[in-house]
Amino acid sequence: MGRFMKAVILSVLVACIQSLPGAASAMPDIPEQLKNGESHNDAIEFLKKSEFEKAIELESGILKNDPRDLTARFILAIAYLGAGEEKNAVEQAKSVKETDPAFASEIYAAMGRFYVTKKRYHKALVYFHEALGLKEDPGVIRHVASIYLGQGLIKNAKAYFERLLPIEPDYLNLGRIYLAEGDFDKAVEFADEAIKADPRTTGAYLVLGTAYLLKGKLDGAKANFELLSRTNPEFFLTSYFLGIINVVGKDYDDALKNFQALISSSPRLREGYLNAAVVLHQKGELKKAAEMAEKALGEDPLDPVSRIVLGNINISSRDYEKAGEELNKAADAYPEFSARAGWDKRLAAEGDAARFNMALILNRAGLFRQTVELVPEGDKEPLLMIMRARALEKLGQIDKAESFYKKVLEADPGLVPAYTGLGDISEARGEHDKAAEMYFKAALLFPESVRVRTKLGDIYVRSGKPDQAIEEYRKIISASPESVAAYRKIASLLAAKGDLDEALKYAKKGSATDPEDAETRDTLGWIYFRMGKYKEAVETSSAIEKNGNANPTAYYHLGLIYEELDMPLNARDAFEKALNLNDEFPDSAEAKRRLKAVSGLS
Structure with a gap:
């Protein structure tokens, strides 16, 4: 699936999380079975x-007079949570767990909903799981699925949505998940079921249209996106999808209208200009095509795809100097444009530059089958052969992709992406030495590429060759002193070897280069921690809490630092933040154990 299509599907998943019931409740619902007598009304008002x-005072008095009053225990649990007394809240559920497990489940579920309203998702999961251990509840299952979805744990989310199938099926969200996983047949199956259940489910038409498009079934895709445009005219990306469908069908006039509609509705969205430029290039309207590509660059000057599209339009216009300027700027992301040969000798045949641009946006949209059709097996242009090989690789036809990369090297031994493509295939097979060999050759051809050298260093790390990895990262720093990741990677490798003093030097340099980089700040703080310099560690790492852009491991490390400094409340918050981001990150089991202990719940 292409990068832009992945971004679209991710936005759809986020939308589905926000639309799930209960996510925005201000206060947990009182279970239906609890008939709120007059004696509890005041307590409920206090909660509100x-x-x-x-x-707490009111319900404790009621419970003292009548220990069997389950309503009092329910309200007490929520009141204790609101007061920050989690342990006392848990005791309310535990006290009835043996005698009335179904009611204990209701208390746990209410506790989970309370934490959802506070965006404390790990705590919500803990109590939802407790509730489900006692009683199957569709609402609780749906909450668990939505939390996992929000954390990007799609397999976990899918398992819980599938658990709903026999009782309260959520066909639409299952369809969305299967679409994100690339299982288009299952996506179609569940989207169809969603429409059968409710023909007004407009999101199902988006799932169907996207799945059919990625399967290469253009008629089905077009029919569903046209339905979507009628039922939900405010969804601006419908124009994009219809434009792509018309591009594949070679109806360039209608495609251009679609992309112009996208530009009108979303003038800051790069994709409208970019795709319009490619269509105009196909139509031979080179001046207008260049103007559109320049507008795409205006929206995102760092986008290499826009630069390549503009460069190839300039090749078609025979303005090779301008073409070289644009294409060279995109070379780190697309190393095929690092070649030293003159641009009049590349994509020189009539229509080749336009075909390359077409293949570029097809691959970007995840339409790899269409790229393979666009670039036939006997094509002689090496740059187009690269695009076909990439598409074959994405389609899972690895042997064919490997064969095609080798054909590229026979035609042009200087093309860097053929080596990196072969390296990626070797690495996926676990053949790290072969992968390193290919990336080493790529680095010789394109020594200034940060991306190629970084990947070579990473391969050395995975193959257990840290010294060679450090050497590559040092080369990156020599050529590009602003490369923060290289400092961080060297620091981590040196720290793993026990050379903390040298590791500290690199971590400091990296953090000074970009003080806002959370990963480098975490690395520096963690090295201080390992050196026993806890004051420096907390001064360094605590800044990630203000920025709010750290990963779970960084928050976990911060929690360990706070523990060492005997700051249990700070440690608790840091461990919980880590788990709120991802309940299953690599150190999650230890984070959960420590969180439970520091919260007094172990």
């Missing part, structure tokens, strides 16, 4: 006003 201590 967040006067939790008053609710």
Whole structure:
């Protein structure tokens, strides 16, 4: 699946999380079975006003007079949570777990919903799982699925949505998940079921249209996107999808209208200009095509695809100097344009530059089958052969892709992406030495490429050759002193070898190069921690809490630092932040154990 299509599908998944019921409730629902007698009305009013201590006092008195009053235990659990007394809240559920497990499940579920409203998703998961261990509840299952989806744990989310199938099926969200996983047949199956259940489910038409498009079934794709445009005219990306369908069908006039509609509705979206430029290039309207490509660059000057499209339009215009300027700027992301040969000798045949641009946007959209059709097996242009090989690789036809990369090298031994493509295939097979050999050759041809050298260093790390990895990362720093990741990677490798003093030097340099880089700050703080310099560690790492852009491991490390400094509340918050981001990150089991202990719940 192409990068832009992945971004579209991700936005669809995020939308589905936000639309799930209960996510925005201000206060957990009181279970239907609890008939709120007059004696509990005041306590419930206190809860609504967040006067939790008053609710606790009132319900504790009721419970003292009548220990069998389950309503009191339910309200007490929520009041204790509001007051920050989680352990006392848990005791309310535990006290009835043996005698009335179904009611204990209701208490746990209410606790989970409470934490959802506070965006404390790990705590919500803990109590939802407790609830489900006692009673199957579709609402709780749906909450668990939505939290996992929000954390990017799609397989976990899918398992819980599938658990709903026999009781309260959520066909649409299952269809969305299968679409994100690339299982287009399953996506179609569940989207169809969603429409059968409710023909007004407009999101299902988006799933169907996208799945049919990626399967190469253009008629089905077009029919569903046209339905979507009628039922949900405000969804601006419908124009993009219809434009891509018309591009594949070679109806360039209608495609151009679609992309112009996208530009009108979303003038800051690069994709409208970019795709319009490619269509105009196909139509031979080179001046207009260049103007559109320049507008795409105006929206995102760092986008290499826009530069390649503009460069290839300039090749078609025989303006090789301008073509070289644009294409060279995109070379780190697309190393085929690092070649030293004159641009009048590349993509020189009539229509080749336009075909390359077409293949570029097809691959970007995940339409790899169409790229393979566009570039036939006997094509002699090496750059187009590269695009076919990439598409074959994405389609899972690895042996064919490998064969095609080798054909490229026979035609032009200087093409860097043929070596990196072969290296990626070797690495996927676990053949790290072969992968390193290919990337080493690529680095010789394109020594200034940060991307190629970084990947070579990473391969050395995975193959257990840290010294060679460090050497590559040092070469990156020599050529590009602003490469923060290289400093960080060297620091991590040196720290793993026990050379903390040298590791500290590199981590400091990296952090000084970009003080806002959370990963480098985490690396520096963690090295201080390992050196026993806890004050420096906390001063360095605590800044990630202000920025809010750290990964789970960084928050976990921060929690360990706070523990060492005997700051249990800070440690608790850091461990919980790590788990809120991802309940299954690599150190999650230890983070959960420590969080439970520091919260007094172990």
